[in-house]
Amino acid sequence: MDIVKKLVEEFQLKPFQVTNTINLIDEGNTIPFIARYRKEQTGNLKDTVLRDLFDRLNYLRNLKDRQEEVIRLIEEQGKLTDDLRKDILESETLQRIEDLYRPYRPKRRTRATIAKEKGLEGLANILLAQKVDKGELDGIVKRYLDEEKGVNTEEEALEGAMDIIAEIISDDAKYRDIIRNIANNKGILQTEGVEKQQKSVYEMYYDYKESLKTIANHRILAINRGEKEKVLKVNLVLPNEEILSKIKSKVIINDSIETKQYLEASIEDSYKRLIFPSMEREIRSNLSERAEEEAIKVFALNLKPLLMQPPVKGETVMGIDPAFRTGCKVAVMDDTGKLLDYTTVYPTEPQNQVDKAKKELKDLIFKYDVDIIAIGNGTASRETEMIVAGMLQEIDKNLSYIIVNEAGASVYSASEVGQEEFPDLDVSIRGAISIGRRLQDPLAELVKIDPKHIGVGQYQHDLNQGKLNQALEGVVEDCVNTVGVDLNTASPSLLRYVSGISSRVAQNLIEYREEKGKFTNREELLKVKGLGPKTFTQCAGFLRIPEGNNPLDNTAVHPESYPIAKKLMGKNIDENNIEFLSKEFGVGTLTLKDIITELKKPGRDPREEMPKPIFRTDVLKMEDLKEDMILTGTVRNVVDFGAFVDIGVKQDGLIHISHLSNKYVKHPKEIVKVGDIVQVRILEIDIDRGRISLSMKDV
Structure with a gap:
């Protein structure tokens, strides 16, 4: 297999792009480093493409290794033919290789192996050959009688x-291919409720069937969960008669022979007892894998804009983690995120200490000159919001509030990271700090939380956790390196996502900083334990030193390009002169353009280009809503069937996929992403069920 050629075809790239990318990966370079600092070699491939190419490269290498392994194993048995070798080497999936290897795989004791031990393999071959003349079969069978066996x-x-x-039929790859093809085109997934009178979220699946060709990924995941919870029974329904007829037409080549009835019975037994159960497992597994892969992709797509939300800089923030019985935890942070003060107030049920809570909040607001209040969107969020909104009308200060997604705040509160940051604080107070800091710098705060707990996917706990973690860690890594990290203020949680830096090296950086004081230039990195020249190359360009002794250390210019950057500094660069300068300095045009961009806007934060959050001063209740009302909202989550939008009331509204655009939409991700500010029209309000239907059509 020519892996480079295959990747070139699949990704529609040029050979040099694939070859260079593979070489860079094999040399130990990280994806963020390759994407940012090796653009000439890759032809400016984006990090997302590089990760997909890396995953596919690993699959194809595993495929090639398995091809060689299976050929060796069959050859050792003395059963390898030229045709079989060719079939194995031309296999494009691991499933196909395993199908071809199936007849040669060591088996546990089966009915067939027992029959072979009794010396009946010859009789089986005679029946399959279908060359028995009329009246001869009885005599042939008698030759195989053996009382001892x-x-x-x-x-x-x-x-x-x-x-x-x-x-033999079950182990034959060509018959499995036939069945797999019919199943994928004509198979049906059928579900029924275990106790149909029982109310549950799975009621639509109590008597449900859908073609394997059309079933949506989110329905597959829902059905899997219902089956796991023993609420649903799931069956695969295939056109059995068509399948049997197809196999019989391939196996039985002589209709008039008296062995026909035995071959037909063998085929029916093979399909019912051996092929169908394994095929059902395979098809269900493939459906789940397909659905999981799509869910992971959507999760990753949702996570990126959430992490890349613009920070709210230079503002003193009050974070509120709402609750009923245990009270609302309150924390005030200065514009750097440093904790100034904290308390607990009880304005909600059952205490209802509204006036007392307002007074305490006002005291903190004026004492620390709070600019913005961040309210978590969990339990008691809207009740707390109403109290805060009412309080804002009572004070003479330019102050606003915002609802912040608090998913994962409780995970952070009880984590080792949370304990290390605030060892003397109650767990619940840490949650309020996290909510406030998420507004100030979403990326720096959210990296402290396992990505799958951030709450922007669907069925995340049902997915392959290894694949999910790998995909989400990649997204976080790309975001952190796109933004860059302040070397003198970054937490270990943030540093460990920097290209080339391990958790151990991140901790060593913190210890060096605590011992020696602030870093003054990037060269000091080489003095950190465990950070050698190779790691320096990978990480240096992503680490910023805003107040260092070299202004280039506060840019994304890599130290390897400092000589060129210094030649450019102070020059009036003509954009039409890039090609000439590229030749003069002996550097690629893509790298040169990046250097010029950095010199024009040193310390640029790419998050500033993202949609700004919506700040509010008054509360909107569900009862205030009317059909056809036009509102501005923030996209909170994107799923297969639509997008959930915060429009400022207790319940997020749903824009069904059919109402995202006037044109056909294959997936909501084509139209919206998490964090987008959108104009929506209210289609329907169901106060009893707490549901709001929205539309982006004709708004």
Whole structure:
């Protein structure tokens, strides 16, 4: 297999792009480093493409290794033919290789192996050959009777031979291909409720069927969960008669022969007992894998804009983690995120200490000159919002509030990171700090939380956790390196996502900073324990030193390009002169353009280009809503069937996929992403069920 050629075809790239990318990966370079600092070699491939190419490269390498392994194993048995070798080497999936290897795989003791031990393999081959003349079969069968081996009757001999034939048919890759093709085109997934009178979220699946070709990924995941919770029974329904007819037409080449009835029985037994159960498992597994892969992609797409939300800089923030019985935890942070003060107030049920709570909040607001209040969107969020909105009308200060997604705040509160940051604080107070800091710098705060707990996916706990973690860690890594990290203020949680830096090296950086004081230039990195020249190359360009002794250290210019950057500094660069300068300095045009961009806007934060959050001063209740009302909202989550939008009331509204655009939409991700500010029209309000239907059509 020519892996480079295959990747070139699949990704529609040029050979040099694929070859260079593979070489860069094999040399130990990280994806963020390759994407940012090796653009000439890759032809400016984006980090997302590089990660997909990396994943596919690993699959194809595993495929090639398995091809060689299976060829070796079959060759050791002395059963490898030129045709079989060719079939294995031309296999494009691991499933196909395993199908071809199936007849040669060491087996546990089966009905067929027992029949072979009784010496009935020859009889099975005679039946399959279909060359028995009329009236000869009885005599042939009698030759295989053997009391010592337990073959006492002709019926026993024929049954044993049929068991062998059934296994031969089951192990034949071409028959499995036929069944797989029919199943994928005509198969149906059928579900029914275990207790149909029982109310549950799975009621639509109590009597449900859908074609395998059309079933949506989110429905597959819902059905899987319902089955796991023992609420649903799930069956695969295939056109059995068509499948059997197809296999019989391939196996039975002589309709008039008296072996036909035994071959037909063998085929039916093979399909029912051996092929269908394994095929059902395979198809269900493939459906789940397909659905999981799409869910992971959507999760990753949602996570990126959430992490890349613009920071709210230079503002003193009050974070509120709402609750009922245990009270609302309050924390005040200065514009750097440093904790200034904290308390607990009880304005909600059952205490209802509204006036007392307002007074305490006002005291903190004026004492620390709070600019913005961040309210978590969990339990008691809207009740707390109403109290805060009412309080804002009572004070003479330019102050606003915002609802912040608090998913994962409780995970952070109880985590080792949270304990290390605030060892003397109650767990719940840490949650309020996290909510406030998420507004000040979403990326720096959210990296402290396992990405899958951030709450922008669907069925995340049902997905393959290894694949999910790998995908989400990649997204976080790309975001952190796109933004860059302040070397003198970054937490270990943030530093460990920087290209080339391990958790151990991140901790060493913190210890060096605590011992020696602030870093003054990037060269000091080489003095940190465990950070050698190779790691320096990978990480240096992503680490910023805003107040260092070299202004280039506060840019994304890599130290390897400092000589060129210094030649450019102070020059009036003509954009039309890039090609000439590129040749003069001996550097690629893409790298040169990046250097010029950095020199024009040193310390640029790419998040500033993202949609700004919506700040509010008054509360909107569900009862205030009317059909056809036009509102501005923030996209909170994107799923297969639509997008959930915060429009300022207790319940997020849903824009169904059919109402995202006037044109056909294959997936909501084509139209919206998390964090987008959108104009929506209210279609329907169901106060009893707490549901709001929205539309972006004709707004």
